[in-house]
Amino acid sequence: MATIFIQRTIKAPVQDVFDAYVDHGSWIEVPGVLSAKVVQPGRVEHNGIGAIREIAAPGAWFREEITAFDRPHRMEYKVLKSVPPLRHDLGLVEFRQTADGTLVSWTSHFHSKIPFTDGLVKQVGTQIFGLVLRTIDKRLTAKV
Secondary structure, three states, X not given: OEEEEEEEEEOOOHHHHHHHHHOHHHHHHOOOOOEEEEEEOOOOOOOOOOOEEEEEEOOEEEEEEEEEEEOXXXXXXXXXXXXXXXXXXXXXXXXXXXXOEEEEEEEEEEEEOOOOOHHHHHHHHHHHHHHXXXXXXXXXXXXX
16 A cells, blocks of 8 residues: 655635645646546536546546535545556645645555556555646746
8 A cells, every 4th residue: 555645835715725626637737647527517516525526647547536515625536446446545635724825735555456566556656746836836836
């Protein structure tokens, strides 16, 4: 089992950061993301609980379901299918307003189904998560 955990403070209100993160289609702005789309809308909100999103990057593809959605504090997801293949136990993204902006904490627990690749998947995943949050930060703070 491997865990990715990253945090980033974004100098914007929690509602704006949450909205930017859950706008899955905008992930196409993230360097290295080839496509990002909601293939099945959520039950109440387009990007909310029950939504199925697909994200592709060079050498990787993920089909994920949004499993919990507590606006603007928390979103959980689960990888349903992926390349490379993973057993994914939990994806959790939490948003907390602070004096400096919004602290985003992103955790993902997984196990690669390809032997001895957890470390590589963790390294690449950490970089990608960081790029997602950096892109959101740039987009939101450019408005200020």
